[in-house]
Amino acid sequence: MVEKGVKVFGMWASPMAIRVEWALRLKGVAYEYVDEDLANKSDALLRHNPVTKKVPVLVHDGEPIAESTIIVEYIDEVWKDGYPIMPSDPYERAQARFWAKYADEKCIAAIYPVFTSTGEAQAKVVHEAQQCLKTLEKALEGKKFFGGGDFGYLDVIVGWYAHWLPIIEEVCGAKVVTDEELPVLKAWYDRILAVDVVKETLPPRDKLLALNKARREQLLSA
Amino acid sequence: MVAGEKKGVVLLDFWVSPFAQRCRIALAEKGLAYESVEQVLLGDKGDLLLRSNPVHKKVPVLLHDGRAVCESLVILEYIEDAFPLATPRLLPADPFARAQARFWADYVDKTVYGIGTRLWRLKGEQRAAARAEMLETLRTLDAELGDRAFFAGEAFGFVDVALIPLTSWFYSYEKHGGFSVQAEFPRLAEWARRCGERDSVAKILTKPEEVLDFIGVLKKHYGVE
Numbered sequence: 500m501v502e503k504g505v506k507v508f509g510m511w512a513s514p515m516a517i518r519v520e521w522a523l524r525l526k527g528v529a530y531e532y533v534d535e536d537l538a539n540k541s542d543a544l545l546r547h548n549p550v551t552k553k554v555p556v557l558v559h560d561g562e563p564i565a566e567s568t569i570i571v572e573y574i575d576e577v578w579k580d581g582y583p584i585m586p587s588d589p590y591e592r593a594q595a596r597f598w599a600k601y602a603d604e605k606c607i608a609a610i611y612p613v614f615t616s617t618g619e620a621q622a623k624v625v626h627e628a629q630q631c632l633k634t635l636e637k638a639l640e641g642k643k644f645f646g647g648g649d650f651g652y653l654d655v656i657v658g659w660y661a662h663w664l665p666i667i668e669e670v671c672g673a674k675v676v677t678d679e680e681l682p683v684l685k686a687w688y689d690r691i692l693a694v695d696v697v698k699e700t701l702p703p704r705d706k707l708l709a710l711n712k713a714r715r716e717q718l719l720s721a
Numbered sequence: 722m723v724a725g726e727k728k729g730v731v732l733l734d735f736w737v738s739p740f741a742q743r744c745r746i747a748l749a750e751k752g753l754a755y756e757s758v759e760q761v762l763l764g765d766k767g768d769l770l771l772r773s774n775p776v777h778k779k780v781p782v783l784l785h786d787g788r789a790v791c792e793s794l795v796i797l798e799y800i801e802d803a804f805p806l807a808t809p810r811l812l813p814a815d816p817f818a819r820a821q822a823r824f825w826a827d828y829v830d831k832t833v834y835g836i837g838t839r840l841w842r843l844k845g846e847q848r849a850a851a852r853a854e855m856l857e858t859l860r861t862l863d864a865e866l867g868d869r870a871f872f873a874g875e876a877f878g879f880v881d882v883a884l885i886p887l888t889s890w891f892y893s894y895e896k897h898g899g900f901s902v903q904a905e906f907p908r909l910a911e912w913a914r915r916c917g918e919r920d921s922v923a924k925i926l927t928k929p930e931e932v933l934d935f936i937g938v939l940k941k942h943y944g945v946e
Contacts, residue, residue, distance in 0.1 A: 550828065550861060564820045566827060576816040589802035593790045600792055601776065634776060 514659030526581035661688040730755035739886035740793040741781035749921035751807035826883035892929030
């Protein structure tokens with residue numbers, strides 16, 4: 500008997516999981532959210548994603564899809580008459596996919612060391628993170644959103660910065676996205692935070708701050 | 722379009738790059754005309770490459786009427802999107818099947834080449850760790866393929882294109898890791914042979930011995946013994 504409906508296996512503090520929620524909400528699709536304890540993953544999650552065992556996983560009528568960027572494209576294709584997430588032009592689609600890959604492969608790798616370092620070492624990696632984000636920022640120049648006039652695929656993929664990065668900066672006492680260094684990205688934050696699907700889903704700031712404080716303490720004392 | 726920019730499809734290429742070969746196979750399968758422009762990678766990179774891919778400075782780059790698309794899997798999707806009438810389609814029509822294809826191509830991207838590089842570049846315990854990861858990866862891919870002819874079933878498609886150029890590197894991985902794909906994963910070995918019967922694949926893949934020679938060149942370049 501196939502279980503009908505849409506389930507999202509996620510974790511309340513995960514930026515990758517929130518992408519899936521944003522995509523579903525843009526399309527007006529109802530879903531059940533399963534909040535995983537990543538230290539004690541559910542049998543269901545491990546069954547649905549045996550290869551990487553990670554969140555998020557979308558289960559649609561019993562069929563699982565893993566990898567947030569792939570899930571977002573899937574959602575866009577299935578509910579194709581809803582809000583358009585991917586651009587329609589082939590070249591624009593290629594640019595959106597390119598930058599999503601860049602953000603997830605390079606920017607995350609550049610930001611993580613900021614979180615795990617202190618003092619002079621941190622200053623160096625802050626600079627590198629800024630260089631990485633400056634490159635990404637070029638795709639935003641002259642536009643309201645990465646998607647152009649409207650919140651689009653790349654905004655779904657990197658919109659998490661607007662809520663998470665200021666919290667990470669506060670936790671590790673670093674300033675990465677500043678008006679001086681990344682003015683275009685910083686100005687985009689407010690537009691992201693004003694989007695309905697974003698407002699509806701952001702994890703509480705104090706809870707996210709506390710979690711990241713604890714994580715950083717753990718990492719620094721290891 | 723800037724004056725002097727070429728119309729049509731140009732691929733910034735490198736003879737042994739499995740990533741460039743993905744693009745060449747896709748273009749060949751679909752009968753799409755293109756010009757391959759061989760790049761210098763182990764010396765001073767050319768202006769066109771640096772201008773077309775300023776972010777990564779890597780091949781492949783597909784230039785279509787002068788506009789650059791970078792990253793091989795992004796290029797494969799672009800070819801599907803930009804040439805909607807060109808057959809065979811590499812991605813199925815069904816969204817779930819498309820998502821599966823994208824997942825496995827992405828899995829290949831995140832594993833084979835990176836682990837393989839650690840296998841030939843590193844020694845001792847680090848090499849042993851890479852070997853274990855490579856076997857795990859190939860086991861996972863073999864299991865996913867199962868008894869099917871190709872990864873998506875009956876038709877040669879996206880995942881096959883993503884993985885097949887890397888099979889030229891298996892011989893080198895086997896030599897450095899002391900294992901045999903044929904012995905451990907006969908279904909995967911059979912799949913590679915099946916793909917190799919296709920004209921596009923047969924013409925485009927580098928011979929395994931030549932890949933091994935090239936790894937020798939890379940070792941010198943990186944100062945690896």
